[in-house]
Amino acid sequence: MAHVHIHDPVPGERRPSSERCRRLLAVLVAPFLAATALGVVALWPGDGAIDLVPELGMSGELFDGRVVGVQRGACTGTTPDAGFRCVRAQVTLLEGPDQGEVIDLPEQSDLGGAINLEIDDTIVLAYFPDAGEGFEYSFADRQRLGPILLLAGIFVLAVVGLGRWQGLRALMGLGASLLVLSTFVLPAILEGTNPLAVALVGSAVIAVVALYLAHGVNAWTTTALVGTLASLGVVGVLGALFVDAARFSGLANEEATFLQVTAGQIDLRGLLLGGIVIGALGVLDDVTVTQVSAVWELHAANPGLSRWALYRSAVRIGRDHIASTVNTLVLAYAGASLPLFLLFTQADQGLADVINGESVAVEVVRALVGSVGLVTSVPLTTALAVAVVGAEAQERGRPPG
Template sequence: MSARPACDRPPAARARRARRALRALWAIPAGRLALTAVGVIAAATALGLFVLWPGDGAVAGSSPGADARGAEVVAVGTDGCRPELGPGCRTLRIELDGRASTATFAGDALTPLPEPGARIRVVPAVPVGAGEGATPPWVFLDYDRRAPLLLLSLLFAVVIVLLARRRGLLALIGLGASLALLATFVVPAILDGRPPIAVALVGAVAILLVTLALAHGASSMTLAAIIGSACTLVLTALLATLAVDAVQLTGLVSEQAFVLRVASDGEIEPQGLLLAGMVIGALGVLDDVTVSQASVVAALRRAAPSMPARTLYAEALRVGRDHLAATVNTLALAYAGAALPILLVFSTVGTSLGDAVNREIVAQEVTALLVGSIGLACAVPLTTAVAVALARRVPTELLGDAHAGHAH
């Protein structure tokens, strides 16, 4: 009977196994060096979190959705609409907190008219120069999509746990920790005027440390993946900075960036936001590449313990090239999908492909794709080299769970 994978052991057993693995790694010079490197990365990240942690001065504007409330549409009419709102205006009779009220629907051509029974979000109306009760007290903001999104999220979680069991649960916990770091550190710190590229880099490494440790435990291959990923993130941040300056991207092509710049009185730099987005975007696929490469090295080492380091590196790199090609293709299609509507708009007005790509709104997507792809390409040989250096010097039982790799 084969041993139970580490991910299927009870939490207490996993913790004991992790402590034993760390002690065993520390007893080996190569393991001690790797643990020291990861310790330095973790300490630098903790220092970055301390220095960049947002205070109470985050930008707090009066956005249209700040006072949004949930309501249900009861009926739709035209009474109460002011002439300046146009022929598409409708008055929605709504139920809000158990009470009957009304809301104005301004007739946005991009938003379908809500029907009775629809769940919507409304905000208080502040009509200029109007007296009390002169207009419906609420204004339609958007449809309320929270309930279906919650159900879809629950379905996602159930499917992941059913298929991946304990490892899937750990992955979901890591995902929750990642979202929590983004919500409690990255976003507030940028709004508080901290340098976006520094915030993104520190936040990305913190997410990396949490998710890899949770999903893969303590092993030499986890250490290799952390070292390779952290080094690649720093390289990607440097490359993104050079690329944005070389391509002369301002980051002001989106309405959101312009609004943030105005709301913060210029404290939030749009170019920095663009750089931060490139770093966070690269993280989305980077951990998959580095963990896979480390797992390939571990699998080859178990299958052929006497394989020379040069051969081990070459064989793992051969697998890494295939994985890299598939990942870059996935990344390219994701960015192409994001830029497709923009390209279609340019095509309808007769803009050539070359001129369309030259426009900043497209050029920033192309730059992000190229920067991310170069970072991924560097991650493969770097992580493979670190993993091989460790795999050749540690016992096979310290390589990590044999089932830890991704299937590709």
């Protein structure tokens, strides 16, 4: 998904782009936009998506309840010294057909204090009206919308407070990205369409909408867009090559196993590839926007720089950015897999054995493919930006020295 960008407009973009510059950009971006439009039309989901909810036995409605009583002790049928702990709770229903009633929830295993219910906690209950008496309601999860909405509000205030109008446009781009994922990418994959093709087309749509909303329709943004889309292609090709070379099954986690059982028409290896592409997009557009901004700023500060000098100066900035971004990308994947790493460490397996396991190898390939895409995006986007700036300078009668 695309990051929220709040870069200020660059000085060189405050005047209209030259005709030569616009023609060059049109030639560069037109094939990408045409391919994206055709891809959306060809891959747009119909009515053939799988309904996974009944397949997974999760067709119950969800209602909120408030805990009014909690008892902890040995599970039914076990002795206190067996070590099996369970929790029993009484809950007032806040919603649903039995609103206001107090019910006893079925006994739940409390392994490691995972449930940890307290009086006055608001929880989510699954309601199965056809279940036996006393089992119509069961604990599903905690109600977490309150703190999540509070954090989202802080995020919005921070982005708008710093970026002002441009920050607001960036948030609109973020909303559009989520809309593309929910209305196109996910339904198309559930319909059995090739996940890699859907991810590439969906990522292209997200990049177009998010970048133009955040930065406006201009030469600067279009250059960053072309660099982003070209780099995404590199990520897609590399991902396809190495996912195939590593012979991944796509069954490295529980969710994928559920999909395999309930939705056999979904290509799980393709789904893995699609995840690599979409995951790389958020960091790629950050790098490409920064590189284009660097070229425009350097040219505005010193219009006499030759194209080669401009390119070298901007790439030096890119090296610093890449050094921190690659580390961020790898640490993000490592952090997401931390429980898995702890499990392997506890099993006293060697590093080679840990990396060879599919669950870890998938994350390694994901991080490395994304990192190579990032590194590639710096010289690629910088060269595009220098070409566009050079074309504009020539049109204005000031060719770079």
